[in-house]
Amino acid sequence: QKEVEQDPGPLSVPEGAIVSLNCTYSNSAFQYFMWYRQYSRKGPELLMYTYSSGNKEDGRFTAQVDKSSKYISLFIRDSQPSDSATYLCAMSRSNTGKLIFGQGTTLQVKP
Amino acid sequence: EAGVAQSPRYKIIEKRQSVAFWCNPISGHATLYWYQQILGQGPKLLIQFQNNGVVDDSQLPKDRFSAERLKGVDSTLKIQPAKLEDSAVYLCASSHSGVGKYEQFFGPGTRLTVL
Numbered sequence: 001q002k003e004v005e006q007d008p009g010p011l012s013v014p015e016g017a018i019v020s021l022n023c024t025y026s027n028s029a030f031q032y033f034m035w036y037r038q039y040s041r042k043g044p045e046l047l048m049y050t051y052s053s054g055n056k057e058d059g060r061f062t063a064q065v066d067k068s069s070k071y072i073s074l075f076i077r078d079s080q081p082s083d084s085a086t087y088l089c090a091m092s093r094s095n096t097g098k099l100i101f102g103q104g105t106t107l108q109v110k111p
Numbered sequence: 112e113a114g115v116a117q118s119p120r121y122k123i124i125e126k127r128q129s130v131a132f133w134c135n136p137i138s139g140h141a142t143l144y145w146y147q148q149i150l151g152q153g154p155k156l157l158i159q160f161q162n163n164g165v166v167d168d169s170q171l172p173k174d175r176f177s178a179e180r181l182k183g184v185d186s187t188l189k190i191q192p193a194k195l196e197d198s199a200v201y202l203c204a205s206s207h208s209g210v211g212k213y214e215q216f217f218g219p220g221t222r223l224t225v226l
Contacts, residue, residue: 008151032213043115043202043217044154088153095213098144098167101153 003027006089006102015111019076023089023102026070030091030100033065035074038086038104047087048074051095079109113137115218117203123224129191132221136184136205142166143180144215145188146202154202160186190223198225 006023013019021035032051036044048063050056050072056063062075072091076083086106090099116135124130136143141162146154157176159167162183171178175194180186190197200222204215 004153006153034213041219041222043204043219045217046214049213090153092213098156098159099154099215101155103151104153 001026003100004089004091004102007105008103010106010108012108012110013079015079015081015109017079017109019079019083019107019109021074021076021087021089021105021107023072024070025072025091025100027091027093027100028067028070029093032092032095033063033072034090034092034099035061035063036088036090036101038088040085044088079107081109081111084108115203115205115216117201117218117221119221120219121222121224123226124193125226126195127192129189130193130223131187131189132201132203132223134186134188134203134218136186136203137207137216139207140205140216141183141208142206143186144204144206145178145186146204146217148200148202148220150199157188193223193225195225198223 004025035048037047038044053065053067060077064073086104088104089102143160145157148154157171158178160180163180178188200220202220204217206215
């Protein structure tokens, strides 16, 4: 069993839709949870960062962490074609330790 | 600030050949990471440096992979000899040691194809 599970998709939505991306994990030692966005042939870039449980909002993006269920989510409101990318969840035991990534979900937002 | 630089961007080699990748992290970043990203998968950490010392190399196939970070700045990752399953994108990332040190900044990667 992988430490972090993520549905690879692909996920295709119309412009303006609300997108929900999710990851589950098995290791309760994870404390730091991140979402990275990766455009084709580019390196990942940090989108959202959350420590422990709770919600965090940044513009159109909301990250949720439920440690009791070992489940994290990323919501994208009013999705745009420019949001089309692969979204990777990542987790770490410490804020300087190695990141364990999910497989990534490919999202396509159609105009 | 300038981002993480990597070269070459693409490399095609035959199996059993050797190859080397170069990474220049963001200026002042003490921590440097090398990840392997196989097509359709998330990045997997190969090695983490703090300045020029190795912090974690538990997932580095040491029989064929080696990495060094001279003077705590640039780093090279070498594969010798390459196998077909080494075909992947090799990503370099760096982070600093101050506030926000959790954030890893990634370079564009080197796409390796082993034939």
